[in-house]
Amino acid sequence: MMFARLQNCVVFLFLVSAAFSPLASIGTAGDTVAVADGGSAEAVAQATIEDSFIYKQVEHESKPRDLRIDWTRPSDWQAGGSRGAVVFFHGGGWVGGEPGPFAKHSQELAKLGLVCFRVEYRLLDKKGTAPPDVCIADAQDAFRFVRGNAKRFGIDPNRIAAGGGSAGGHLAAYLGMMDDEIVEGVSRKPNALLLFNPVYDNGPGGWGTKRVADQYQEYSPAHNITADDPPAIVFLGDSDRLIPVTTAERFQRLSREAGLKSELRTYAGQPHGFFNVNRSGGKYYRETLGETITFLRDAGWMN
Template sequence: MIRTIAVVVCLFGFASTLVADQAPGGDGSSVTEGSLIYKTVDGRDLRIDFTRPTDWTAEDQRSAVVFIHGGGWTGGKPGQFSQHSLELADRGVVCFRVEYRLLDKKSKLPPITCTEDVSDAFRYIRSHASELGIDPNRIAAGGGSAGGHLASFLGMMDDVAVDGVSRKPNALLLFNPVYDNRPGQWGDARVGDRVKEFSPSENITKDDPPAIVFLGTEDKLIPVSTAKRFRDKMTDAGLRSELYLYEGEGHGFFNAGKGDNSAYLSTTDRAMSFLQSLGWFDN
């Protein structure tokens, strides 16, 4: 890896003092990676890692994907989607990976801090679109498992604009997402009777973004029937919703390095095709 020290004022035109790297892209080309800080909570800096094409300029209006890692709201790291980011950056997309506060495994609290942080991160990215070289109206949220819950939370919950900046993505890329938290579904122990407040599946309305969902048929956390219900609820609301089932695959099947990588490659290609079908790469 060729390491280039630079402040983000040179990279994106606003303040931070982190490192940018040139790294091999998904097809062997080079992309630029680095980090920036989007908020500080109780003395802790929370960062957004980014991957962008080498021909990026601040004057661009590129499509973007904000990835949110999984881990049951209690674990995981932003690097889960590093390879996805490299692959999409090779294809011209600016990718971001969000760090958020994790819940204590011993607690029974709902994911309040998680939803707060990803909401703030998404608004931060959109509000700085002109410096990040992205189109504020072409920002997808993507996530796996609990990260899929958080991505779909942004998409389905009532939008709360802060200083006029929306947290609602323009599309959703969901990898075995735990987006249904009703009794008997994953996450119900934490969500409890606050289903309407936290469960994306119970908040679908006609103003929500289009979604593509990937699920293994042997996933022990998310029944196929749950994914079909979500798809049908979106369709009934007049929304575009695509569901791809992977026969015999379990939870986390989509991750880079899993098995022969065929599921990772397939889901990544389908996610990119989905964004292309929305007309995100006309410019």
């Protein structure tokens, strides 16, 4: 694959000053933010702090481009702590999107004590046929950055989940299912997976096959399940036109055959993207968030 060549063109910012110099503060404890679960905006604002930082610099059109991570933490957060964490990747078919869609999830999870991160990553040309190498490279680097700076982020390096929706679910699952690659002593393998209609089967007949072609074994999480992979929970509407329920059932079966904890939640009549806060009046956002909280609580990640 192309990752070795890609990494030659990036500059990593594993610096304390970079990690804690906000690129653009997007809120502080006390700002009013919207919520969709019936709770008060003021309660969320008092319970969370929002910031951004640069995790990586890449070349873009012969110019340097900064890639950021937005992060949400509880108001009583302190560096040096050992909280659980979630790193979220947005969807968009590898060609679109931005870190915002999981902001509400992050706020609610932070109210329960977690620290949440939302990653900006490079996108593919919509008209191109290139595989998602740059997306994967950025996802790996972002996850390692968070884990490598766990003490400064006040999190436990052994309790970091990866989550994502659609193509972001693919990136999260890729981190969890593909063989780990240790860089400077830091693993990029998550400790749990939170997958919202993930396009994690890229084999023949699966989503993204046109880009990965006969190299699908190098990209498809569903074709790389092994016993050392993390526990996962998957959310899927049974009317999703991109991901058949049979694909999710196969993933769950193979995961359990490998001895992994794997949970599947299906939702009748729901299409792709049903879990987003702005769909169905937030009904399935609330339901899937509740299931996510139960999953993490059962794993001992929060009270």
